[in-house]
Amino acid sequence: MADFQETINGLIQELRRGTIIISVLSQLSKPQYGYSLVTILQEKGVSIDPGTLYPLLRRLEKQELLESTWDTNETRPRKYYSLSPAGKEVYLQLCKEWKSLSDSLESLIKGDDGNGAG
Amino acid sequence: MELVNRYIHAVTHRLTGRQREDIKRELQGLIEDMLEERTEGRDASAADVEEVLLELGDPQKLADQYRGYGRYLISPEVFGSYLAVLKIVLLSIGIALTVASAFQMFTDPMDALGHFLDFLASLFMGFIQGFAWVTLAFGLIEYSRAKRIRTGIRAKSAWKPADLPPLPDHRLSIKRSNPIASLILTILLGLLFTSSLNLFGVWHLPESGSMKIVPIFDETVFRGFLPLILAVFALSIMKDILKMAAGKWTPALIGFEILVSLLHFVLALFMFNDSAIWNPDFMRQMAESGITPAGSEAFYNVSSIWSRTTEGFIYLIGIVILADIIAAAVKAYRFRTIVRR
Numbered sequence: 323m324a325d326f327q328e329t330i331n332g333l334i335q336e337l338r339r340g341t342i343i344i345s346v347l348s349q350l351s352k353p354q355y356g357y358s359l360v361t362i363l364q365e366k367g368v369s370i371d372p373g374t375l376y377p378l379l380r381r382l383e384k385q386e387l388l389e390s391t392w393d394t395n396e397t398r399p400r401k402y403y404s405l406s407p408a409g410k411e412v413y414l415q416l417c418k419e420w421k422s423l424s425d426s427l428e429s430l431i432k433g434d435d436g437n438g439a440g
Numbered sequence: 441m442e443l444v445n446r447y448i449h450a451v452t453h454r455l456t457g458r459q460r461e462d463i464k465r466e467l468q469g470l471i472e473d474m475l476e477e478r479t480e481g482r483d484a485s486a487a488d489v490e491e492v493l494l495e496l497g498d499p500q501k502l503a504d505q506y507r508g509y510g511r512y513l514i515s516p517e518v519f520g521s522y523l524a525v526l527k528i529v530l531l532s533i534g535i536a537l538t539v540a541s542a543f544q545m546f547t548d549p550m551d552a553l554g555h556f557l558d559f560l561a562s563l564f565m566g567f568i569q570g571f572a573w574v575t576l577a578f579g580l581i582e583y584s585r586a587k588r589i590r591t592g593i594r595a596k597s598a599w600k601p602a603d604l605p606p607l608p609d610h611r612l613s614i615k616r617s618n619p620i621a622s623l624i625l626t627i628l629l630g631l632l633f634t635s636s637l638n639l640f641g642v643w644h645l646p647e648s649g650s651m652k653i654v655p656i657f658d659e660t661v662f663r664g665f666l667p668l669i670l671a672v673f674a675l676s677i678m679k680d681i682l683k684m685a686a687g688k689w690t691p692a693l694i695g696f697e698i699l700v701s702l703l704h705f706v707l708a709l710f711m712f713n714d715s716a717i718w719n720p721d722f723m724r725q726m727a728e729s730g731i732t733p734a735g736s737e738a739f740y741n742v743s744s745i746w747s748r749t750t751e752g753f754i755y756l757i758g759i760v761i762l763a764d765i766i767a768a769a770v771k772a773y774r775f776r777t778i779v780r781r
Contacts, residue, residue, distance in 0.1 A: 373505065
């Protein structure tokens with residue numbers, strides 16, 4: 323039974339992995355630093371651990387979807403990330419894709435006529 | 441906060457230059473933020489620190505994520521062929537050493553135990569050497585792979601069905617027996633050159649008395665070339681390992697094969713260009729050993745063969761190596777015609 327639960331956890335993790343980027347981009351129209359993003363997302367029910375988020379932010383910056391600046395005025399220096407123009411464009415595209423994907427899935431799940439847990 | 445510093449170091453020392461400082465600062469801030477949230481103003485305890493670091497997880501994994509790829513000496517992708525080649529190389533070394541050792545026992549049966557102990561010692565050293573060379577070869581392959589990933593060449597152009605490699609063509613495949621034989625021969629020669637050079641000679645077992653060998657080479661002169669010989673042999677072993685690893689001819693392999701052949705030739709030129717390499721007392725020793733008594737017909741025959749061979753030897757080697765190079769060139773030509781189709 324423990325194995326079964328592990329399988330479910332693994333699948334759920336896989337399902338969430340694909341939504342991480344869109345979640346992150348959605349919160350960066352205003353500059354945020356890494357840990358503030360973690361807390362904001364957490365409050366909205368999307369948990370992402372910093373060990374995944376920080377490298378991801380760097381990757382997105384390298385892909386020129388994000389811009390960053392170091393703010394050294396506060397008590398501790400923080401790197402603030404925000405969407406670049408290209409990032410905004412990409413985010414809109416992803417949103418569109420997400421809507422159509424979720425519509426399709428919705429109809430797939432509804433169309434499940436009692437064969438599974440539907 | 442010693443533990444925090446140790447953690448940050450454990451992540452950043454695995455990363456390269458530019459990003460290192462940046463990530464260090466960022467991680468510092470992150471950990472402080474996480475601690476602050478946890479403690480809400482009170483001083484962080486050792487337990488708090490430990491909890492936060494546990495949440496961040498294995499520093500090695502974090503570093504891999506920052507880098508974007510894992511680092512390996514031998515990555516899982518090539519581990520299978522690494523093991524296969526390693527087995528063959530160790531087996532070849534075992535065979536070569538056993539043959540050499542059996543040979544020594546045969547020529548000097550008095551000291552059987554000594555030879556056996558020598559055999560075990562050289563087996564041990566030989567296996568370590570073989571392991572090192574194979575690992576080095578695969579390490580180089582791995583390094584170039586990682587470099588391709590780092591510089592992003594793999595994503596250069598979209599994949600097309602036309603990019604599919606042609607089905608394995610038997611004319612381009614390398615039969616394993618070829619590099620294995622070459623490997624065994626190279627190791628055997630290397631062994632003989634280093635430890636039993638005196639075995640290269642004319643063997644004479646008189647009806648009474650002990651066996652005599654009249655050496656062909658001048659040992660001191662020959663020994664002077666040994667470092668060069670071993671260097672070329674090492675390259676040759678490397679080439680055989682790469683051939684086994686690839687399993688088929690590629691332009692780079694053909695080039696390497698030709699290069700190694702040329703180096704063999706240059707080495708031979710160095711060694712045999714001047715006749716000092718040959719045993720200057722060969723004919724006198726032949727006569728003294730009683731194989732060809734001075735003044736006999738055999739003496740004159742051997743004498744004329746000896747002088748002709750020592751003069752012409754370099755041409756003989758040249759012909760063998762030329763044949764090698766032509767064979768490689770034919771492969772290169774075939775490669776072009778097959779790949780063009």
